[in-house]
Amino acid sequence: MTDSIYDSSKFKRKALQVSVAQSMISQYINAGDIETVRLQESHGRTLAQEISAPHPYPHFRRSGMDGYAIRSADTDGCNSDQPIWLEVIDEIPCGKVSDKIIISGTASRIMTGAQVPEGADAVVMFEMTEVREEKGKSIVGLKRSIEVGKNITPIGLELQAGELILSPGIKISAGEISVLATFGIHHVAVYRRPRVAIFSTGSELLSVEEPLQPGKIRNSNTWMLASQVIEAGGEPVILDAIMDDLSLAREKVEYALNQYDMVVTSGGVSVGDYDIMGDLVRGDSVEMLYNKVAMRPGSVTTAAVKEGKLLFALSGNPGACFVGCELFVRPSIRGMMGDQNPYLPEWSGTLGADYPKINSFTRYVRAKVEIRDGVIYAIPKGVDESGVMITIKDSDCLIVVPPAQEGLKSGAKVRMLMLK
Amino acid sequence: MTDSIYDSSKFKRKALQVSVAQSMISQYINAGDIETVRLQESHGRTLAQEISAPHPYPHFRRSGMDGYAIRSADTDGCNSDQPIWLEVIDEIPCGKVSDKIIISGTASRIMTGAQVPEGADAVVMFEMTEVREEKGKSIVGLKRSIEVGKNITPIGLELQAGELILSPGIKISAGEISVLATFGIHHVAVYRRPRVAIFSTGSELLSVEEPLQPGKIRNSNTWMLASQVIEAGGEPVILDAIMDDLSLAREKVEYALNQYDMVVTSGGVSVGDYDIMGDLVRGDSVEMLYNKVAMRPGSVTTAAVKEGKLLFALSGNPGACFVGCELFVRPSIRGMMGDQNPYLPEWSGTLGADYPKINSFTRYVRAKVEIRDGVIYAIPKGVDESGVMITIKDSDCLIVVPPAQEGLKSGAKVRMLMLK
Known part of the structure; x- marks a missing residue:
């Protein structure tokens, strides 16, 4: 009597290509709730x-010096032999609006960033002028003609x-905050961080x-995943690990899907005897989207949906868990915050060592x-078994090695997904 | 009578090269206070x-399948015509330590990640075996010899x-957290975020x-700087802007240097009539380090020190302010957190457009x-006057253009400082 150790439903899994699995997931992603935060709290949030x-x-003619x-026309034809002299009728620091109109023969002293007074059509820098006091008046001399618009x-x-300056879905950083402040936007609408139970x-x-x-x-994967969720813009909610018990898992998943926006688990998706997440997803408490992806590490990466909420059951191997999350x-978290480019940025590069x-x-x-x-060179980090945890910290990209009959030689052109 | 508009002390500034100014600053930087945080709060902090x-x-012999x-020696010479049969004496799920020693003729069913039992020196994957029940016992058949160490x-x-796994000064992210959790480090010593008054x-x-x-x-620079300080790892403390009044500035700087770890101001460092920060730094309330740097934008970038604390007086022009901060x-904030590479990462690249x-x-x-x-190509973002605020958000690097008599042509090799 031969016993097939393998329950066929466990093993006859259909492997999806990564891009197919990603696009399947994307159908369940909608930009989520919006909340308003103060400008000073908007750094790192998603608009x-x-x-x-x-x-x-600028909203006024601004002096660049x-x-x-002055009036440019006043300087026509002047030179060092024939300087022109203008009466200084005002001093304009930044923030002041002068009520003295510049007419022919007059000038106003002005600071960088101040509003150019009416009548003036150019600013001549201090270094090109000479100032005198004459009959109790201050006069300024110029020895060169100044074109219209100079230093304004x-x-x-x-x-x-x-x-249009900023669109929804972008991450707010220094440059965006500068824009928001400039235009007086002191309260900013941002996407609520999706709460991800792990x-x-x-x-x-x-x-x-x-x-x-x-x-x-x-248990290190929970903490690692929490860090990845924060980096993606989500808010991790760490739940206690459970032992290999299907009914316990079902209860926990149902609770978490009910309470939070997304659920991510690690472990229990292989084909062994205790793969409770695999069993759970094949059951009827959730709708399975896929339970095999044509990728290494992490071919057992599994996804399901229940009432519009996503459950990701990642491999328990640290390396596979890391890649599955990325x-x-x-992209699910980024997509829930309206990001139009939710996937890891892709670069092209050259392989810096053989990858056999x-x-x-x-x-x-x-x-x-x-x-x-x-x-750009990509240097593989030594051993790359899915279980290898230590090289995760030393990596800043993932090289995408397509299926092939031969290994890759140093110097080969490769696609890279950027992690940092 | 000719009036030199320029107070010589204002204008006879000695311009330092950026690297000289940076190394001058670095003499005042010491790794700061340390605090302990829980593992889940360590993401983004500096170890x-x-x-x-x-x-x-791993700390035990781990099954990879x-x-x-089994004992490898038991499989010597076996093949599909002459399979060997071993008695299955235990089942070993993950986390269980089997007390059944594998002796010749025996095997234990084992799961990926479980501890390999004493006596065994190889693991043969399910797919290569056949299981039978015989006389109430379970036996497993193998048709191929298995080398020592296989799947362990x-x-x-x-x-x-x-x-040594992690050194002080590194930023903690997913890979580092995975290591910390694996080794049971549930409380982590991190550098306190320097408090930077702005x-x-x-x-x-x-x-x-x-x-x-x-x-x-x-006032947009304060908010922009706060965002840059957060990104660097510091904690911004936003103070109200002040009008151009020297005694007010002196009071505010003294208060801020007393209360916080570092002070950063924007504006008031030009050579105009109201450049109060320039005047302040030339006074005796702080020790000036430099008030001119051979750089554009931001040549007026100024630094001073008082009782070991740094004051940076940056230009009020948004672009110059941004660059001065970076x-x-x-690097001052990063250095106060023990970062051995506190400066912006430098890349080499090709200029993607003329820069005249x-x-x-x-x-x-x-x-x-x-x-x-x-x-790698670097594409300059259009107009680059120091006052131009809008392109900050569209930039992810700074091209370093050395002083030269001619502009740079598209295709020129350039150094780049990476911002994101």
Whole structure:
């Protein structure tokens, strides 16, 4: 009597290409709730409103120099033999609006950034002038003709009123905050950070506080995933790990899907005897989207949906868990915040060392970027078994190695997904 | 009578090269206070302790497959005509330590990640076996010889006990957190975020809440700087802007230097009539380090020190303010957190468009990186006057254009400082 160890439903999995799995997921992603935060709290958040310029910028004719506001025509034909002299009728510091109109024969002393007075059409810098006191009046001498518009930043040089400046879905950083402040947007609409529940499964897991025990390991994936979720813009909610028990898992998943925006688990998706997340997803408590992806590490990466909320059941192997999160969880979080480019940025580069391993699935190899004379190299980080945890910290990209009969030689052109 | 408009002390400034100014600053930077945070709060913080492996990793012989733990010698010479049959004496899920020693003729069913039992020296995957029930016992058949060590991850493959894993000064992200959790480090020593007081000076400044007024602009630099300080790892403390009043500035600087770890101001460092920060730094309330740097934008960038604390007085022009913060404030903050590489990462690349502007000072041109077929291009972002605020958000690097008699042509090799 021969016993097929394999329950066929466990093993006859259909492997989807990564891009197919990603696009399947994307159908369940909608930009989420919006909240309003103060400008000083907006750094790192994702913009949820369109920003158009409410006024031109600059909104007044701005002096680009410390100098004198003059009429260009007054300087026509003047030179060092025949300087012209103008009466200084005002001093204009930044923020002051002069009520003295510049007419022929007059000038106003003006500071960088101040509003150019009416009548003036040029600013001549201090260094090109000479000042005298004559009959109790201050006069300024020029020895060169100055063209119209010199040292004046015209209204709307940078932006016209109504111009679109920022679109929803962008991450707010220094440059965006500068724009928001300039236009008086002191409260900003941002996407609420999706709350992502995370837990690990596995009877071998110890908590990070527990002393080591034979045959057991500490639960590190939960913490790693939490960090990846923060980096993507989400808010991780860490739940306790559970042992390999299907009914416990079902209860936990139902609770988490009910309470939070997304659920990510690690472990229990292989084809072994205790793969409770695999069993759960094949059951009827959630709708399975896929349970095999044509990728290494992490071919067992699984996704399901329930009432519009996504459940990602990632591999328990640290390397596979990391990659699964970057390829599927990250874009889901970014997509829930309206990001139009939610996937890892893709670069092209040159392989910096031989990569002999071959595979029938696309392999995502942890690697380090090196720039040599303006050319991008990707250096694979040694061993790359899915279980290898230590190289995750040393990697800033994933090399995409397509399935092939032969390994890749140093110098080969490769695609890279950027992690940092 | 000729009036020299320029007070010589204002104008006879000695311009330092950027690297000289940076190294002058670095003498006042010491790694700061350390605090302990919980692992889940350590993301994005800067590690302040050295982490060596307290135990090897993995710390037990780990099965790399779902299969059977066997003695390799038992399989010598077996093949499909002459299979060998072993008695299955135990089942070993993850986390369980089997007390059944594998002796010749026996095997134990084992799951991926579980501890390989004593006596076994190989694991054969399920797919290569056949299982039968015979006389109430379960036996497993093999048709191929299995080499010693097959599918067993040896103790310490990734790390030996005592190996250095993480050094102080690194930013903690997913890979580092994975390591910390694995080794049971649930409380982490990190550098306290330096508290950086920020304020702007200028009588033309409106608060971000105020309606626009003729000749005035909203204070955007304070908010932009706060964002840059957060990005660098510091904690910004936003103080109200002040009008152009020297005694007010002196009071504010003294208060801020007393209360916080560093002070950054924007505005008031030009050579005009109201450049109060320039006047302040030339006075005796602080010790001036430099008040001119051979760079554009931001040649007026100024630094001073008082009782070991740094004051940076940056230009009020948004572009110059941004660059000054990245070149001087950022590395100071990073240095106070023990970062051994506190400066912006430098790349080499190819200029993607002509850059005709020439200058006697090194110019830091805001630009966007483009990767074309594995080669890095830097595309300058249009107008690059120091006052131009709008292109900051569109830039992810600064092209370093050295002083030269001619502009740069598209295709020129350039250095780039990476912003994102």
